[in-house]
């Protein structure tokens with residue numbers, strides 16, 4: 605076996621599914637990967653960056669294959685067989701990734717990433733919800749928290765609460781499943797909270813922030 609050949613240890617698939625790029629668009633078109641099998645990582649959301657090996661604000665919106673319930677393990681990974689159930693049509697990042705040399709996959713990280721509006725048509729009724737939702741963005745929170753004043757922390761807290769309220773309305777009115785919610789809105793913002801200077805806690809079902 606060549607040093608660069610995949611040994612099928614499955615570690616990369618267990619750690620999480622790939623982010624999709626422009627080259628992966630046909631996989632969606634052919635329904636090899638369906639929207640409800642993806643989770644959106646919104647621009648500015650704290651996310652693991654393999655290039656820096658740190659959690660950092662996402663540089664752009666990204667679509668990632670969802671994990672299995674309660675884990676990050678890629679939905680398409682067959683743990684018993686240690687194999688990918690869509691191996692012949694696996695996405696770009698999976699084809700590029702080699703455990704011993706991550707140069708090729710790092711070269712595409714954060715580039716030409718697919719986003720929700722590449723998949724949803726503008727006349728889809730969910731598009732209006734997404735646009736309203738983006739008014740309460742991670743970018744706004746990140747900008748507010750460049751200063752840790754009481755006002756900016758209060759405003760950031762309002763965004764976290766509005767995130768929950770709008771998604772709940774959409775889930776009820778459009779009868780979305782959890783998988784669809786993850787594609788259209790991503791994880792609730794409070795679940796991705798990762799700010800060293802601002803502590804988050806839940807009170808009466810709503811996220812609250814205070815300076816650490």
Ligand code: SF4
Pocket residue numbers: 616617620621622669678679680681682687688689690691694695698
């Ligand atoms: S799509 Fe296949 S190769 Fe890629 S992470 Fe998932 S199981 Fe692994």
